[in-house]
Amino acid sequence: MSLPILKAIGIIHSPYQQPQDTPIQSSRSTAEGWVEVFPEYAEGLEGIEGFSHLILLYVWHRAPSEVCLKVKPFLADFETGLFATRFPCRPNPIGISVVRLLERQGNRLHIHGVDVLDGTPLVDIKPYVPEFDVFSPERVGWYEQVK
């Protein structure tokens, strides 16, 4: 089955120019940034200002292109499977981050909690809705040992 080619719908602007500078997760970032949605998709932003939190989907455009199926998590001294982690070296290098929407200015979104490199290609925005997105896991695998 052939799947679509990803297309950028915008660009994420952040204070981070180098991979080693980016926070581990958006939940640990206090940085502000801007999501610039290309004009041809701006109509799709109507009503988004009503949501305080957004899910951004983007491409790790500067991650190495090779896939690593086993990785050593941050702060860990052991390896685990890639799909049990958030590492970027994935078959489909798509990252997700939840950010706070501070303000919408036309096709530009001022956000808090940005954790990606400046210039990151945006591929989707979805509203964060607790009824759909909040779960209470009993188990978080290897993460229990490092957090």
Place this chain on the structure above:
Amino acid sequence: MSLPILKAIGIIHSPYQQPQDTPIQSSRSTAEGWVEVFPEYAEGLEGIEGFSHLILLYVWHRAPSEVCLKVKPFLADFETGLFATRFPCRPNPIGISVVRLLERQGNRLHIHGVDVLDGTPLVDIKPYVPEFDVFSPERVGWYEQVK
């Protein structure tokens, strides 16, 4: 900037054969299903059995290919922007669902809370970790009016 072509890393098996049968969200689904990860990616599943909840990224392979920038949300009598909704008619037709992992059997994951069509192409699996994924939005836009 050219972005990658999505590639299936597996297939999601569910009880749903027709779009109108699928639940609105995984959080409202009590259906069980199986995630079959292709053998070449199976090594990446090591350690995933430690997590009770997983985020699945997949392609809405049977959604209409045209993009609709304004949509009428389920149960609503008004239109809003596409990016303020979870509708599939997106520039990049990628869906995300959080499911409960019941059991791993090799490269097959038995899941609860499946809300996608049988045969849906899987493009990524990420572990659900409350520190990264749980937020407390103050505002959920139009959703306030229909929930």
